[in-house]
Amino acid sequence: xxxxxxxxxxxxxxxxxxxxxxxxxxxxxxxxxxxxxxxxxxxxxxxxxxxxxxxxxxxxxxxxxxxxxxxxxxxxxxxxxxxxxxxxxxxxxxxxxxxxxxxxxxxxxxxxxxxxxxxxxxxxxxxxxxxxxxxx
Amino acid sequence: xxxxxxxxxxxxxxxxxxxxxxxxxxxxxxxxxxxxxxxxxxxxxxxxxxxxxxxxxxxxxxxxxxxxxxxxxxxxxxxxxxxxxxxxxxxxxxxxxxxxxxxxxxxxxxxxxxxxxxxxxxxxxxxxxxxxxxxxxxxxxxxxxxxxxxxxxxxxxxxxxxxxxxxxxxxxxxxxxxxxxxxxxxxxxxxxxxxxxxxxxxxxxxxxxxxxxxxxxxxxxxxxxxxxxxxxxxxxxxxxxxxxxxxxxxxxxxxxxxxxxxxxxxxxxxxxxxxxxxxxxxxxxxxxxxxxxxxxxxxxxxxxxxxxxxxxxxxxxxxxxxxxxxxxxxxxxxxxxxxxxxxxxxxxxxxxxxxxxxxxxxxxxxxxxxxxxxxxxxxxxxxxxxxxxxxxxxxxxxxxxxxxxxxxxxxxxxxxxxxxxxxxxxxxxxxxxxxxxxxxxxxxxxxxxxxxxxxxxxxxxxxxxxxxxxxxxxxxxxxxxxxxxxxxxxxxxxxxxxxxxxxxxxxxxxxxxxxxxxxxxxxxxxxxxxxxxxxxxxxxxxxxxxxxxxxxxxxxxxxxxxxxxxxxxxxxxxxxxxxxxxxxxxxxxxxxxxxxxxxxxxxxxxxxxxxxxxxxxxxxxxxxxxxxxxxxxxxxxxxxxxxxxxxxxxxxxxxxxxxxxxxxxxxxxxxxxxxxxxxxxxxxxxxxxxxxxxxxxxxxxxxxxxxxxxxxxxxxxxxxxxxxxxxxxxxxx
Numbered sequence: 001x002x003x004x005x006x007x008x009x010x011x012x013x014x015x016x017x018x019x020x021x022x023x024x025x026x027x028x029x030x031x032x033x034x035x036x037x038x039x040x041x042x043x044x045x046x047x048x049x050x051x052x053x054x055x056x057x058x059x060x061x062x063x064x065x066x067x068x069x070x071x072x073x074x075x076x077x078x079x080x081x082x083x084x085x086x087x088x089x090x091x092x093x094x095x096x097x098x099x100x101x102x103x104x105x106x107x108x109x110x111x112x113x114x115x116x117x118x119x120x121x122x123x124x125x126x127x128x129x130x131x132x133x134x135x136x
Numbered sequence: 137x138x139x140x141x142x143x144x145x146x147x148x149x150x151x152x153x154x155x156x157x158x159x160x161x162x163x164x165x166x167x168x169x170x171x172x173x174x175x176x177x178x179x180x181x182x183x184x185x186x187x188x189x190x191x192x193x194x195x196x197x198x199x200x201x202x203x204x205x206x207x208x209x210x211x212x213x214x215x216x217x218x219x220x221x222x223x224x225x226x227x228x229x230x231x232x233x234x235x236x237x238x239x240x241x242x243x244x245x246x247x248x249x250x251x252x253x254x255x256x257x258x259x260x261x262x263x264x265x266x267x268x269x270x271x272x273x274x275x276x277x278x279x280x281x282x283x284x285x286x287x288x289x290x291x292x293x294x295x296x297x298x299x300x301x302x303x304x305x306x307x308x309x310x311x312x313x314x315x316x317x318x319x320x321x322x323x324x325x326x327x328x329x330x331x332x333x334x335x336x337x338x339x340x341x342x343x344x345x346x347x348x349x350x351x352x353x354x355x356x357x358x359x360x361x362x363x364x365x366x367x368x369x370x371x372x373x374x375x376x377x378x379x380x381x382x383x384x385x386x387x388x389x390x391x392x393x394x395x396x397x398x399x400x401x402x403x404x405x406x407x408x409x410x411x412x413x414x415x416x417x418x419x420x421x422x423x424x425x426x427x428x429x430x431x432x433x434x435x436x437x438x439x440x441x442x443x444x445x446x447x448x449x450x451x452x453x454x455x456x457x458x459x460x461x462x463x464x465x466x467x468x469x470x471x472x473x474x475x476x477x478x479x480x481x482x483x484x485x486x487x488x489x490x491x492x493x494x495x496x497x498x499x500x501x502x503x504x505x506x507x508x509x510x511x512x513x514x515x516x517x518x519x520x521x522x523x524x525x526x527x528x529x530x531x532x533x534x535x536x537x538x539x540x541x542x543x544x545x546x547x548x549x550x551x552x553x554x555x556x557x558x559x560x561x562x563x564x565x566x567x568x569x570x571x572x573x574x575x576x577x578x579x580x581x582x583x584x585x586x587x588x589x590x591x592x593x594x595x596x597x598x599x600x601x602x603x604x605x606x607x608x609x610x611x612x613x614x615x616x617x618x619x620x621x622x623x624x625x626x627x628x629x630x631x632x633x634x635x636x637x638x639x640x641x642x643x644x645x646x647x648x649x650x651x652x653x654x655x656x657x658x659x660x661x662x663x664x665x666x667x668x669x670x671x672x673x674x675x676x677x678x679x680x681x682x683x684x685x686x687x688x689x690x691x692x693x694x695x696x697x698x699x700x701x702x703x704x705x706x707x708x709x710x711x712x713x714x715x716x717x718x719x720x721x722x723x724x725x726x727x728x729x730x731x732x733x734x735x736x737x738x739x740x741x742x743x744x745x746x747x748x749x750x751x752x753x754x755x756x757x758x759x760x761x762x763x764x765x766x767x768x769x770x771x772x773x774x775x776x777x778x779x780x781x782x783x784x785x786x787x788x789x790x791x792x793x794x795x796x797x798x799x800x801x802x803x804x805x806x807x808x809x810x811x812x813x814x815x816x817x818x819x820x821x822x823x824x825x826x827x828x829x830x831x832x833x834x835x836x837x838x839x840x841x842x843x844x845x846x847x848x849x850x851x852x853x854x855x856x857x858x859x860x861x862x863x864x865x866x867x868x869x
Contacts, residue, residue, distance in 0.1 A: 012611070012617050016615075030611050035591060051614070052368065071365035071367055071616075090328070095350075124358075
């Protein structure tokens with residue numbers, strides 16, 4: 001059955017069949033018993049890009065377009081490893097990066113399929129350049 | 137402090153605030169709020185790029201400020217419509233409109249605009265020693281008391297993972313579903329979230345001018361990215377902003393606090409945050425120092441809710457030394473209800489609040505509960521029984537002791553567990569080896585200790601239910617349901633948010649009302665006097681005493697000019713046996729009679745049965761008296777010296793302070809009555825006053841007096857009484 005963002009929320013309650021962890025474990029198998037059995041990996045126990053994308057749909061259906069955009073970026077970033085995530089955040093802070101360095105991050109994001117986030121980063125480059133917030 | 141616009145020390149409607157404007161050409165914003173596009177700073181750019189719906193703007197910016205203001209308070213204009221309009225309003229326009237509203241209007245607007253149907257509350261749990269057993273115990277108590285979120289922080293940055301673990305364990309011991317955060321530097325905070333050691337973050341701070349943003353080491357873009365980073369790991373966040381921060385940090389650019397906060401909120405909405413912690417927050421004392429500060433803070437909460445954001449509304453940093461002032465300010469959020477009425481009630485005594493906060497702390501809990509009951513308003517807290525609190529504190533301290541042991545962290549001793557259970561604050565806690573703690577914390581972070589590890593540790597030590605709850609919190613990050621606006625999680629793991637449980641208030645009888653089962657829970661304070669039980673206890677005591685007086689037959693008028701009739705109420709020594717001050721009725725009568733005799737008079741005892749009113753009792757007695765002077769006594773101890781020719785509600789002397797009288801007082805009353813009877817010059821008994829008597833005793837007074845009025849026999853004649861063991865009885869027997 002197709003996902004209906006106006007009816008199928010909370011997704012974990014109404015459509016658990018659609019929810020898995022990052023590594024594909026069904027939501028209903030994220031249990032203490034599974035943990036005891038050693039079948040869960042801590043780093044994987046988080047939302048998949050599909051789930052985040054659906055939460056974006058829920059937000060959009062509720063009229064929250066910017067929250068939806070945030071969750072679309074989140075869906076893209078789910079695939080990005082932790083340490084790179086932290087590096088990109090640091091690179092976006094004032095005076096940390098040159099335009100070229102940020103452009104390199106944008107390309108890296110694109111290589112992970114994070115097109116919207118890449119464009120978001122490029123937008124920042126333009127704004128920082130005009131406001132003197134780039135590093136040297 | 138007098139206002140100083142140049143320094144940004146003006147609450148709202150500042151003289152330098154730009155005029156609201158939005159100029160769009162070919163679908164591009166070329167001018168907004170006093171600046172051309174070329175002069176936009178980083179805040180303007182971000183708001184224009186992501187925070188304005190130009191279609192809505194065409195309509196909304198054309199509306200007069202008063203028109204928008206009126207719609208905010210119009211019960212017939214739904215929240216959804218107001219949110220729609222907000223999408224097209226510039227920061228200056230937003231500030232102008234809420235700047236127009238008066239306190240009651242702001243409160244009403246907030247009640248309409250809250251995102252989630254049900255208000256909730258957030259707790260601070262910290263302590264000076266960063267003792268994990270105490271953190272866990274306090275977290276458990278906070279959860280039991282009904283807090284939906286708990287925030288901790290660090291005194292020493294490296295303690296972060298240990299504090300996070302203590303809160304995670306403690307909260308889930310108190311109630312599954314409570315969200316926990318550890319406020320530390322942004323990168324460290326994200327790491328804890330990635331590990332599942334915290335389940336939400338809040339201190340993603342945003343500022344209203346570019347230089348302050350830079351001093352805060354962020355930009356709207358970096359902050360928005362950070363929010364998405366948390367969401368990519370399935371973790372709920374809200375941003376933080378608040379009036380006064382720009383003035384405090386020295387770059388208010390001459391603008392008012394509310395206008396700059398409006399810019400912050402516009403950025404926050406543009407970034408796609410689900411919510412905000414605002415309401416001045418740490419700068420509250422600064423804002424409260426300028427005129428209209430309290431009002432501006434309420435206005436910023438309204439603004440945030442209008443922008444469709446979850447609002448955690450401050451009241452955490454100490455607003456004032458004056459309890460009166462700070463609670464007057466609190467009522468702005470308390471009465472309408474916000475998504476989190478405080479963003480940090482200190483569950484422990486404020487001396488242990490390492491945020492430097494504690495506006496409301498452990499010693500204020502009972503008053504908070506009582507004020508909820510006074511107003512019949514839900515502000516997120518529930519009454520708790522002492523033994524339930526002790527039990528959950530002990531279990532949480534024990535649980536974190538077990539977890540630390542399982543994870544190879546420095547041991548928590550049994551003495552710490554005991555002290556955490558029953559202690560008042562961290563001075564009751566043994567000292568830990570802090571060097572060992574931080575070393576272990578670093579190591580734990582390095583080897584990637586996770587929420588899952590914590591769950592397994594709990595499980596291995598027989599705390600299966602707490603382990604399940606910790607796994608349940610990790611599951612929330614998988615479904616992502618709590619990423620939606622204004623989410624809280626109940627004990628069954630179900631998310632209640634603005635999507636599933638929205639605020640649809642549209643006037644009296646609608647929206648969230650404190651009634652039914654929830655009202656029964658909130659009103660039944662543990663220290664509530666059970667009125668029926670109190671009555672029964674008094675009756676039992678009365679039946680237990682021997683009969684102090686004997687009734688002799690109908691009382692008649694007397695002829696002895698020396699006599700003073702002592703007239704008592706219907707239940708005096710007959711159903712009731714002592715005054716409100718605990719004096720036995722028999723002893724009171726003996727003292728009065730003694731006093732009358734010592735004044736040269738002759739006492740005669742009579743019971744008035746037709747009324748419980750002390751003036752009429754005394755006057756009836758005076759009418760029977762050979763001297764025309766009577767002394768009336770109610771069972772609760774109130775007394776009146778009366779004379780037959782006076783109006784019933786007049787008197788010679790009135791003794792209304794029954795809680796203050798001793799037997800000597802009644803003796804003095806008797807002496808004076810004799811004096812009046814014999815026509816002597818009488819100096820009235822000096823009046824004593826206790827302004828708090830009514831507040832202290834009006835409940836007991838009411839219950840006592842109800843028994844006296846219940847004993848009334850309408851129209852019945854007075855009866856003569858004999859005090860058992862008295863001189864008069866001896867004389868007649």
